Amino acid sequence: MKRRDFLTGAAVAGVAATGAGTLAAPAYAQGKQEWKLVTTWPRNAPGVGVNAQRFADYVTAMSDGRLSVRLFSAGELVPPLEALDAVQSDTAQMAHSTPYYWVGKTPTLNFFSTIPFGLMAWELSGWLYFGGGQELWDEVYAPFGVKPFYAGNSGVQAGGWFKKEINTLDDIKGLKMRIAGLGGEAMRRLGAAVTLTPPGEIMPSLMSGAVDAAEWVSPWLDISFGLQKAAKYYYMPAFHEPGPALEVTVNKERYDALDDDLKAIIQRAAQASAGESLADFTYHNIDVFDRMKKEYPEVEVRTFNDEILQALAGATKEILTELRARDELTARVHDSYMDFNRKAQNYQNRADLPVLQMRRFLTDMG
Amino acid sequence: MKRRDFLTGAAVAGVAATGAGTLAAPAYAQGKQEWKLVTTWPRNAPGVGVNAQRFADYVTAMSDGRLSVRLFSAGELVPPLEALDAVQSDTAQMAHSTPYYWVGKTPTLNFFSTIPFGLMAWELSGWLYFGGGQELWDEVYAPFGVKPFYAGNSGVQAGGWFKKEINTLDDIKGLKMRIAGLGGEAMRRLGAAVTLTPPGEIMPSLMSGAVDAAEWVSPWLDISFGLQKAAKYYYMPAFHEPGPALEVTVNKERYDALDDDLKAIIQRAAQASAGESLADFTYHNIDVFDRMKKEYPEVEVRTFNDEILQALAGATKEILTELRARDELTARVHDSYMDFNRKAQNYQNRADLPVLQMRRFLTDMG
Incomplete structure (x- = not known):
């Protein structure tokens, strides 16, 4: 028995034995909840479906099941392209997807997915976390009643x-x-x-x-x-x-009602799975490209x-x-993104680009 | 009062009132612990010190203080270059640092820090998470009784x-x-x-x-x-x-004794802060380089x-x-890393490199 189970179990058992069960029992029930996560991916699809399952598992594991996340793959609860609607209506509390799927609802989301000749994955996360991108993204999703989190990237x-x-x-x-x-x-x-x-x-x-x-x-x-x-x-x-993003969207009312520790768990699970997803695609693309050339x-x-x-x-x-x-919001998003994209280009001409060029001097030696 | 405090408080109060305090009180005390995190950085130093503090705060927040992490900057508890020793001896339970600082103890750690003409940040995380790198790193640190986690990267x-x-x-x-x-x-x-x-x-x-x-x-x-x-x-x-890593090292005996949810919290906090750190350096380097050219x-x-x-x-x-x-372990680490580095170079010649080159076609238009 894990310590958490022990603690909860002991408290409930102890209190129930004294006849004070009416106090403890609802608290126990209140303390555990199951959320539905719908995805736009087939179950365990490499890269995307696997990443969604990891995110769900991280939340469940870190909260020790206090917030247990049950994943429904594309079509299992709602059709894939209704995942955002499902979160909006609280049919599901979260969705794992890509902002690209909702550009029909608001094309501003293109900037939070990927733009031709635009930001690389690590630049996009820089803009989102530190350059005002997240606040703009929140604003774009606000009319839908959902809160977005950056949760993955396929890289180039x-x-x-x-x-x-x-x-x-x-x-x-x-x-x-x-x-x-x-x-x-x-x-x-x-x-x-x-x-x-x-x-x-x-x-x-x-x-x-x-x-x-x-x-x-x-x-x-x-x-x-x-x-x-x-x-x-x-x-x-x-x-x-150059770096399409994956997202987790959360019903905002549900999210706001969570305890601070569960909010932190969702936020950091998304962030952890974002970095892991880019590593996953990078590793497997490198490996498969090598095998492709041989096979x-x-x-x-x-x-x-x-x-x-x-x-x-x-x-x-x-x-x-x-x-x-x-519209005015799209103009602000465009200007913020494109200004950073231009600066990123100038910097990377002196950073990532020449590093990728110079590595051959070592690898060519075998 | 947050729900967690309420739950714990109610349980303790309820049980204590019935005279069963001997059962509940130790469990309550046992349920909260404070860990010391030593760092090799000045307090709140941009990039590194801030990243260490974020990691500490994420663990504390996600565990709602059940595992409260107190940060000691360079010199506050031990001199910076004794941080790994402190974790080994359980003077501190964790350290936030870079493997590079311990290459005097075992030069194999160079491969987990950075190698000239070697892996980029997102490739290094790919190798660590999916290419067997983490298992090799665990092996290198095993004689020190510490468990390493990838926790950040400065990028190029x-x-x-x-x-x-x-x-x-x-x-x-x-x-x-x-x-x-x-x-x-x-x-x-x-x-x-x-x-x-x-x-x-x-x-x-x-x-x-x-x-x-x-x-x-x-x-x-x-x-x-x-x-x-x-x-x-x-x-x-x-x-x-090309992409020096930051690390969190944890006293392995302490780590193994943690409940599974706290283990998950440490692991995902490190992973979240790894991605956030690369975004932090990327964003600020891009921004400061632009200002440098003007100022x-x-x-x-x-x-x-x-x-x-x-x-x-x-x-x-x-x-x-x-x-x-x-030695044999260094040879295995070298071969695993260098094999992946060569494959990465071949892939990136067709992926990241040309994307970084072609972006100018858009940005040059202003």
């Missing part, structure tokens, strides 16, 4: 699997591509025919030729989906997803050339300017 | 402040430089006269000409130390510190050229090979 994603090489802007015109988010909109503006097939249909539609190209996540998940069997050219990295030598890795990147950045600039014009 | 550091430009290998010969760790040893092998002045003496020794060059941390802390007033050339980034236009940022980097990598290779030959 891959650009996608292409049946033919993309060498000029003409190669993009008419290209049928499965690509998500603002990146999809940028490709559309360059003339691509953009579709957004659900994950399960990416492989069949690429095999059948229904699409000429498709992006999913990054080597870890792409190879597990078998996408290397459907197209030969792997464009890396994604211009449009699938026919895959040819490519990067968009500067002409294409320049055009995609131009389209992105247009889109962001339109987004900024929507 | 700066290469240092130089009074004159370094253009050839001849410029390094005889150069008097304050530089720490394996990087210092690499510089020494290229002919530099390496010293390791304490932090408080970096500025005076650079001003007086006692040293020709000195590295400290990165823009955030370097500028707060005023180093830009003592030397004009700022070499960025550090070839030798100190006389500072000239430089990067070592390929000839010099090549020579430094050669010296590093020599040092690592010697380190590997020390």
Whole structure:
């Protein structure tokens, strides 16, 4: 028996034996509660589903079951794209998802998910924790009655699997591509025919030729989906997803009613699982990319050339300017994010970028 | 009154009133304990001292004071470089530090701190959490009776402040430089006269000409130390510190005796504060670098050229090979780390590196 159980058990047993059970019993019941966590992921899906389960387990373990979190995967309690509604209506008390799924409700959320040519994972967390990002995010979610926590990041994603090489802007015109988010909109503006097939249909539609190209996540998940069997050219990295965020959203009324220690537990569980998630994706992408080169030598890795990147950045600039014009809050979010993005670029030219370039001097020695 | 206090108070009062106080009172006392956390940092020093205090506060808050952590800064309970001994002897139950400070006890710890031309912060956490790094680290610390947790990272550091430009290998010969760790040893092998002045003496020794060059941390802390007033050339980034780690070490016997929920709280508090620390350094380095360029236009940022980097990598290779030959455990740690470092380099050439390069297409548009 663990000390916590012992303490609680002893108190209840002791008090009940004296006939004072009416005092202790409700306190005991009040002291334990179960919360429902809905996710937008299949149960135990690598990276995302596993990360959601870890978050749930951390809260339960740290509170010794005083706040026990029961996870419902996509469709188990509500359909995946109703997860935020479920938290809003208190059908579930929390959701594990990505802000990207709710950009239809408010496109301002793009800045808290990922922006083409935008912040890297460790820069995004810097902006959220220390640069005023969290306060802006709270403001964006306030009308929904939910409180958001940063809870994970895939790091840099891959650009996608292409049946033919993309060498000029003409190669993009008419290209049928499965690509998500603002990146999809940028490709559309360059003339691509953009579709957004659900994950399960990416492989069949690429095999059948229904699409000429498709992006999913990054080597870890792409190879597990078998996408290397459907197209030969792997464009890396994604211009449009430098560090997509995962989130935990909590019903704000429920959260505000929690004791301070349980609030701290939720906040730190999200923060712990955020760092762990980036480590998870980083480790497995590095490992799977190495195996991919050995096991699938026919895959040819490519990067968009500067002409294409320049055009995609131009389209992105247009889109962001339109987004900024929507309302006052979006303008504030845009300006805060983009100002930091510009400063980050200047700094990283002298920090992360040259470090990543100079490492070869050692690794080339074997 | 918070619910936790209420619950505990009610139980104790209720039981005491029935004369069964001998059962409940020791359990109550047993249920709360205070642990001492010693650090190797000045109280509230930006980045490191603040991060240590956050970790302590998270444990106290999440356990609602059942495990209350009292922080002692460098020298308050024991001298900074006796922090690990203090945990080993249970003078303190935990220490917040960096593995780098204990490489005199066992140089294998270099791999858990940082290696020249080695892993970036998010790669290091990937190796620790998912690549077998934590298990190796546990093994290295086992003879000391302590359990280590990854608890922070400064990210890429700066290469240092130089009074004159370094253009050839001849410029390094005889150069008097304050530089720490394996990087210092690499510089020494290229002919530099390496010293390791304490932090408080970096500025005076650079001003007086006692040293020709000195590295400290990165823009955030370097500028707060005023180093830009003592030397004009700022070499960025550090070839030798791509992502130095912070750690929390816990007396293993004490840790093993904790209830599972308190173990989870320590583990997740360290993990949360690890991600937060990298975000903290990233945010402030980006912000301070921007201000540095405006407020100190006389500072000239430089990067070592390929000839010099090549020579430094050669010296590093020599040092690592010697380190590997020390013993069987060091060889296993070396091989695990270096294998992952090589794979990381291959992956990042197609991931983080090109993303950091392509962002300019957007930011250059203003």
